[in-house]
Amino acid sequence: MAAEPLLVERAGAVVTLTLNRPEARNALDTETLRALARAVRDVRRAGDVRSVVLTGAGDKAFSAGADVGAMAAMTAAEGHAYSRLGHEVFARLEELDVPVVAALNGVALGGGLELALACDLIVASERARLGQPEINLGLIPGFGGTQRLALRIGLARTRELVYLGHMIPAEESYRIGLVNRVVPADRLRAEAAELGATLAAKAPVAMRQAKRATAFSAAGLAAGCRYEIEAFGLTFATEDRSEGLNAFREKRAPVWKGR
Known part of the structure; x- marks a missing residue:
């Protein structure tokens, strides 16, 4: 076989x-x-x-x-x-x-x-x-x-x-x-x-958006920057963003939720 x-x-x-x-x-x-x-x-x-x-x-x-x-x-x-x-x-x-x-x-x-x-x-x-x-x-x-x-x-x-x-x-x-x-x-x-x-181990939503945004660079600088603004706003609205900032201030490892 x-x-x-x-x-x-x-x-x-x-x-x-x-x-x-x-x-x-x-x-x-x-x-x-x-x-x-x-x-x-x-x-x-x-x-x-x-x-x-x-x-x-x-x-x-x-x-x-x-x-x-x-x-x-x-x-x-x-x-x-x-x-x-x-x-x-x-x-x-x-x-x-x-x-x-x-x-x-x-x-x-x-x-x-x-x-x-x-x-x-x-x-x-x-x-x-x-x-x-x-x-x-x-x-x-x-x-x-x-x-x-x-x-x-x-x-x-x-x-x-x-x-x-x-x-x-x-x-x-x-x-x-x-x-x-x-x-x-x-x-x-x-x-x-x-x-x-x-x-x-990185924040799942942020990683997803980072991958999409960097891939978008092939479309040209202006289009890529427009996408980055939207992706940044999306990640800023997640629970993971709050957790990441709080964990940094509290000097502990973050616990990502993927949302």
């Missing part, structure tokens, strides 16, 4: 999703993408999940990207549908109201890097290597890489990665702002779990 392509674990308010095809370097075939879509749907429906950590099984790959063997057998129409599926799944992940942490335990290439880019924060093992090598296969990134890379690191560096198709090490990725942290390989999962727990 084939193993599940995606493992789902929950610890308190944190859900960990693990791409589980280590023999294929956690390649993103159609089955894996659909499993990820179901997991994202379940997180959204649960209502009490506060953060998500996404990683890969094994120590060699977060995800090497698309399943090249499967792609080689696709027609042009099937390739188009495959790209659309990836875009839809990654958009649902990106639009979750809770923060998502990508923990890169190895290479993150092509669709694997694009998956990480759909997450809010990226923590990389010191052994990780990142890149968009599709140009070397006569293709371009098909799961949002040309757009999300530019939003994260700017157009010039995006063109360099996409046009040249080479890999860059974790430290270089950190230097250019592609990843948020680089940690020792043997500390990656613990660091990601700790970060997930820290995020989960």
Whole structure:
């Protein structure tokens, strides 16, 4: 019996999703993408999940990207549908109201890097290597890489990665702002779990609005600032705002109610 392509674990308010095809370097075939879509749907429906950590099984790959063997057998129409599926799944992940942490335990290439880019924060093992090598296969990134890379690191560096198709090490990725942290390989999962727990402990309504407001920046400064004003007003009307201010003055930990 084939193993599940995606493992789902929950610890308190944190859900960990693990791409589980280590023999294929956690390649993103159609089955894996659909499993990820179901997991994202379940997180959204649960209502009490506060953060998500996404990683890969094994120590060699977060995800090497698309399943090249499967792609080689696709027609042009099937390739188009495959790209659309990836875009839809990654958009649902990106639009979750809770923060998502990508923990890169190895290479993150092509669709694997694009998956990480759909997450809010990226923590990389010191052994990780990142890149968009599709140009070397006569293709371009098909799961949002040309757009999300530019939003994260700017157009010039995006063109360099996409046009040249080479890999860059974790430290270089950190230097250019592609990843948020680089940690020792043997500390990656613990660091990601700790970060997930820290995020989960924040005020739920404020976190939701913070995520929406920062995402709105892609619409331009004026539109983003208009949204921020409304989001700030919304959080100011919550019980959590009163609790947070009172807890600060009373020098105690806040007890969030999520309303």
